[in-house]
Amino acid sequence: MNLYRPDLKRFRFLRWFDFRSWRLGMIAYILNRVTAIGLVLYLYIHLAVLTMLAQGPSSWDPFIRIARAPWFLALDVLLLAGMLIHGLNGLRIALTGFGIGVRGQKPLFVALMIVAAVALIAGALKIFAG
Amino acid sequence: MQNRKRSGWGWFWQSVTGVALIGLLGLHMVAHHFVAAGGLRDYQQVIEYLSNPLIVVTEIAFLIVVTIHAMLGVRALLFDLGLTARAERMVTALVIGVGALTILFGFWLTYTVTMQGSMLTALLAP
Numbered sequence: 001m002n003l004y005r006p007d008l009k010r011f012r013f014l015r016w017f018d019f020r021s022w023r024l025g026m027i028a029y030i031l032n033r034v035t036a037i038g039l040v041l042y043l044y045i046h047l048a049v050l051t052m053l054a055q056g057p058s059s060w061d062p063f064i065r066i067a068r069a070p071w072f073l074a075l076d077v078l079l080l081a082g083m084l085i086h087g088l089n090g091l092r093i094a095l096t097g098f099g100i101g102v103r104g105q106k107p108l109f110v111a112l113m114i115v116a117a118v119a120l121i122a123g124a125l126k127i128f129a130g
Numbered sequence: 131m132q133n134r135k136r137s138g139w140g141w142f143w144q145s146v147t148g149v150a151l152i153g154l155l156g157l158h159m160v161a162h163h164f165v166a167a168g169g170l171r172d173y174q175q176v177i178e179y180l181s182n183p184l185i186v187v188t189e190i191a192f193l194i195v196v197t198i199h200a201m202l203g204v205r206a207l208l209f210d211l212g213l214t215a216r217a218e219r220m221v222t223a224l225v226i227g228v229g230a231l232t233i234l235f236g237f238w239l240t241y242t243v244t245m246q247g248s249m250l251t252a253l254l255a256p
Contacts, residue, residue, distance in 0.1 A: 036203045043200055047235060054242045057173035064172050076163065083159070087152055094145035126164050 028089055028109050035086035042079060070128070077124045084116035084123075140202050147199040154192040161185075177247035186244060193236040201229035 022030075052059040066072060092109055096102045161179070163169060171179060180186055208221045 033207065036207065040200045040204060043196065044232075047232070047239070050239060053173070053176060054239060054246075056246065060173040060176070064170050067170050073169065080159070083155060087148075087155070090148045091152065094148055097141060097145055123164075127169060 024106050024109065028092070031085055032089050032093065035082045035089075038082050039086055042082070073127050076127050077120070080123045080127070081116075081120050084119050085113070088112040088116050140205060144199060144202040144206070147195050147202070150195050151192075151199055154188070154195055157188065158192050176243065180240070180244050180247055186240060190237070190240060193240075194233055197229050197232045197236070201225040201232075 049063070052063055089109065089112065092101075092105060092112055095108075096105050101108050162171060166175060180189075202225070205221055205225045209218060213221065
């Protein structure tokens with residue numbers, strides 16, 4: 001059973017690894033897809049971890065003590081980075097998809113990534129401050 | 131063009147759920163990471179948090195919206211592999227199945243933890 005369209009010799013995702021095509025639009029596209037994969041993986045890890053709640057405090061509270069350790073909080077900052085990049089870049093994609101800001105989407109992307117960076121710094125400080 | 135036509139509704143709903151997620155995920159992150167004492171909620175704090183029905187409804191809405199958004203994203207990613215129409219239909223059926231199971235699991239978990247909380251509250255009541 002052939003599941004691939006014979007007219008497509010190169011998969012579109014292979015362009016992600018072609019550095020020659022890494023212009024701003026491609027960087028935005030790659031960032032969107034890479035953060036999406038990371039966030040889907042996180043969603044299922046998160047649900048698996050939350051299962052400990054069903055086993056009561058003897059299971060959940062020791063995990064929370066580990067999760068409050070600085071090295072674990074660094075993973076929270078990484079998660080926040082993924083959410084901010086994906087969310088704000090995704091907002092740009094949704095807006096341009098509806099025909100809003102199509103001509104200014106490159107400066108919009110740069111502006112949103114600056115907002116993401118500022119929010120990440122503020123979020124990281126809050127996460128580590130407790 | 132045919133592929134674009136098939137995935138058109140997926141793109142629309144992904145945009146709608148994506149915009150909804152900005153609010154729901156923002157609320158979830160603030161409630162769990164920026165408000166709770168110590169940064170994360172221990173078991174007792176989770177039970178107290180889920181004792182508010184409005185919070186349960188919000189968390190369930192978050193679960194449904196995030197799952198739909200994630201499954202549409204996985205579908206779009208797999209469609210980028212240049213699949214045949216038959217394979218695309220299989221992928222759509224697969225993400226619907228996985229998404230439904232994910233939401234059912236979330237319902238079960240929320241129900242179990244909320245019930246544990248109710249029992250705990252009843253036991254501790256004077």
